[in-house]
Structure formats: structure tokens, C-alpha cells
Amino acid sequence: MHVFDAELEQLAHEIVRYSLDRIRMTPPLDGPTELGLLDGAPATVTPAGIGGSTALREFDERFSRACISVDHPGYLSFVPGAPSMASVMFDLVVGASSVYGGSWLEGAGAIHLENETLRWIADIAGFGPGAGGVFVSGGTAGNLSALAAARWRHRDRHGDRGRAVFLASAEAHSSVASAARIMDAEVVTVPADDDRRLTGSAVESVVAALDPAVRERVVAVVATSGTTNLGVIDDLDGLATVAETHGWWFHVDGAYGAAALAAPELRADFAGLERADSFIVDPHKWLFAPFDCCALIYADPDLARRAHTQSAGYLDVLTDSGEWNPSDYAHHLSRRARGLPLWFSLATHGTDAYAEAVRAGVAHARTAAELIDGHDRWDLVWGPRLSIVLFERPGWDADQHQAWSDALTAAGLGLVVPTKFEGRSVLRFCVINPLSDGDVLRRILDFEVPG
Numbered sequence: 001m002h003v004f005d006a007e008l009e010q011l012a013h014e015i016v017r018y019s020l021d022r023i024r025m026t027p028p029l030d031g032p033t034e035l036g037l038l039d040g041a042p043a044t045v046t047p048a049g050i051g052g053s054t055a056l057r058e059f060d061e062r063f064s065r066a067c068i069s070v071d072h073p074g075y076l077s078f079v080p081g082a083p084s085m086a087s088v089m090f091d092l093v094v095g096a097s098s099v100y101g102g103s104w105l106e107g108a109g110a111i112h113l114e115n116e117t118l119r120w121i122a123d124i125a126g127f128g129p130g131a132g133g134v135f136v137s138g139g140t141a142g143n144l145s146a147l148a149a150a151r152w153r154h155r156d157r158h159g160d161r162g163r164a165v166f167l168a169s170a171e172a173h174s175s176v177a178s179a180a181r182i183m184d185a186e187v188v189t190v191p192a193d194d195d196r197r198l199t200g201s202a203v204e205s206v207v208a209a210l211d212p213a214v215r216e217r218v219v220a221v222v223a224t225s226g227t228t229n230l231g232v233i234d235d236l237d238g239l240a241t242v243a244e245t246h247g248w249w250f251h252v253d254g255a256y257g258a259a260a261l262a263a264p265e266l267r268a269d270f271a272g273l274e275r276a277d278s279f280i281v282d283p284h285k286w287l288f289a290p291f292d293c294c295a296l297i298y299a300d301p302d303l304a305r306r307a308h309t310q311s312a313g314y315l316d317v318l319t320d321s322g323e324w325n326p327s328d329y330a331h332h333l334s335r336r337a338r339g340l341p342l343w344f345s346l347a348t349h350g351t352d353a354y355a356e357a358v359r360a361g362v363a364h365a366r367t368a369a370e371l372i373d374g375h376d377r378w379d380l381v382w383g384p385r386l387s388i389v390l391f392e393r394p395g396w397d398a399d400q401h402q403a404w405s406d407a408l409t410a411a412g413l414g415l416v417v418p419t420k421f422e423g424r425s426v427l428r429f430c431v432i433n434p435l436s437d438g439d440v441l442r443r444i445l446d447f448e449v450p451g
């Protein structure tokens, strides 16, 4: 299997050519209408193997067509992705290099570059020189690892007071509640203000009304800098002050929105982030890297190391070395050096290009809001906030919004699925792809269900 013979060389060319063609094309969007391709699909995992060329052809002609690519310019749902060509090509190199990114012993060079990349992120967030962290698989893993470190510090300071309590707003991402469930912790929900922001004063009022026995189990305040549904940045400065006053950990989930820090003129909106104990941002969302990549940064990485380091005789050689082992900073052990595609792209294009690319998303979201405002069939419901806009067709119910969305996807124009706002169904654009420009948005808004 390991011999690099002529057949494998041929296959390598086919794979590189396929990958190049793929990143140059506008990917198809109508995956759900191609699900029939899966009916009666041949077995591909067989005792003798079907051969690399056949497997690649099957993937190209059948299975890949029953998928949606997040980098289609019309993909405007959830949080899209738009990995740069440089980052995608370097993902092949990361795979080919077989570097274990968990320990300095094995991956020092790769880890050095990942840390340089994390340093850039820490710098734009305003973190001090001692900050550091690790790239994990995604925002869900990042939030869990940060909150586990928060609970570790609480127990280290106060002993075990029972179930941890996290304070968060109802607008926080579902992964915060998921982390709490996994940790058998509780989330106390703090009402957001009229602008959907979690504020320091709202947290103070909720905490003042808590049973003192619950209050002493509060471990952390979780803020969001760019909520998933609405793009709202919480009152980070106010929340940092409350957390500091009470001695709580302050975690900021910037999985989607903190990428906007790449544009210096947007940084003021994130004032207070630099006071966090931990924060995350997902380069696979708005920093133009491929899946799966979340930057998790701690103000004091030593606390995270003590919370997360796994201990075993066979790991002592790594732990005793005193070197920087990325495995020690999150809930994981083996890891690929998944920060390298982002590093390569940053090194190739420079950070100014990132500022420009982020600005494009913000500008296109503004364009979307203007187009909706001036459109005779749509009403603007929310935004633009960061790069998110909500809109609706007056008089339409959830089924009608869904039917329009399904027809749009079937037509290969866009993926724009409904979400909920104040309990009702609305449509949502999240624009991060610089190619999702006014023309793309106008075509989508002008789309009518055939018949």
C-alpha cells in the first residue's frame, strides 16, 4: 500500500488535477436534488478494492454531486465558508506530510507556524504576550475546551462546589448548552437587551436574584462576539468587568464574528475582548480556511494546560519535556496540524488581504439590506449586523418560505434556508464569501418559485 509506484503517481496527478479543477470552478449547489444518485450506488469498499481512478470517478460523478459546497457564492445559510485556493492546496500538503501536531517532539516546525498564526489572531484580539492556545476541530470543541478550563480553575480555587454554572444569553450558540450537558453543568440564561446584546448589567441583575448556593457555583460568563442568527456582538467590556468583579472566567465565542478583527476599522466593535480569559474564532468560517479549524486562545495557557494535559507512562516523555505540546490545551490528544492551511494562506497573501476579504463580506451584507429594502416583494427584518441580514415575504408563512428556499436550491442559485426570529419564520443571509456580491444577491432576491 505504501509503494509509490507508477500507478500511484498517475493517481496523484489525477487527484491534484481534480482538486485544482474543483477549486477553480463554481461548485454545484443542487445537492439535495441529486440524492437519487445514491439510490443503487455500487459498493465501493470491497475486499479487492475498486482502484483509485474508479473511486475518484465515482466520487466525482456520483457522490460529490449529492453534496453542497459551502464556498458556492449563493451559499448564504448557517455560516458559509470560502477557503482560499492557497489554503485548500496546502491542506493536501498537511495530509501528505503525516506530521503529528500534538507534540513539540514530533511536530515542532509545524507547531511553530501554527503558533505564529495564533499569535496574529491573539494580536488582533488585543491579547497580551503570554496568550496562546491551539487549533481544534471547530467552535463546538473550542467552547467545550475553554469551559472545561474555566471549571478547572474554579475547582482549583474553591474546591468542588458541585455542578458548574455558566451564564449566557439565549442568543448564545447551541454548542454552549451542549458543552454544559457534556460537563453536567448548568446554563443560567440571562435575557438579552432590546438590541439582543448580553450586557454586564443584565448579568448583575440575574445573579443578584440567584440563590447564594447557586451563585457560588458560577464558573464563567459566556459572551458571543457575533451571534450566529443575528450577528450581534455582546457588551464585551461590561461583561469583562462583571466577570472580573466576581472572579469568574470570561469566555468569548467569536467562532463566526471575531474574524472581523482582521479589518482594523472593525476592531472597536469588539472592545473588551482583550479582557477575556479565553476566546475562539473559526478560520473555517470567515478566515478563508478549509474545515476543520477553530483557533482557541487563552490569556493564561498554563491554566488550560493544567486542566487538559493527559497523563500516562507512555506520555511522560512528552509531558516531562516542558515543551509546548498543543495536545495539552484542549480536549484531544492526536491532532493534525490543522492550523497550517490558514498559515500558508496568510503567509502567501499577507494579512492585508484578509482585511479586504472580510470587508467584502460586510459590504455585500449592506448591499443585501439595500436590495431587500428597495425590493417590492421582500421586507427587511434585521440587519445588516456584521454580515448577517434577515428578511421575509410579507404574508408568507413558514411553509411558503421553505418552498421558496427549496426551489432556489433546486434551481442551483443559492442555499438560503429559513430561520426563526421572534418565533416566526424568516429568511437569512450570512455573507462571508467575497464572491457573494450584489449580482448574486439580486439574482436570489428576484427568484420566484416556478409555476
Ligand SMILES: Cc1ncc(COP(=O)(O)O)c(C=O)c1O
Binding pocket: 078, 079, 137, 138, 139, 140, 141, 173, 175, 224, 226, 227, 228, 253, 254, 255, 256, 257, 282, 294
Ligand atoms: C457563534 C458560534 N459558536 C460556535 C459555533 C460552532 O462551531 P462549529 O460548527 O465549528 O462547531 C458556531 C457555528 O456556526 C457559531 O456560529
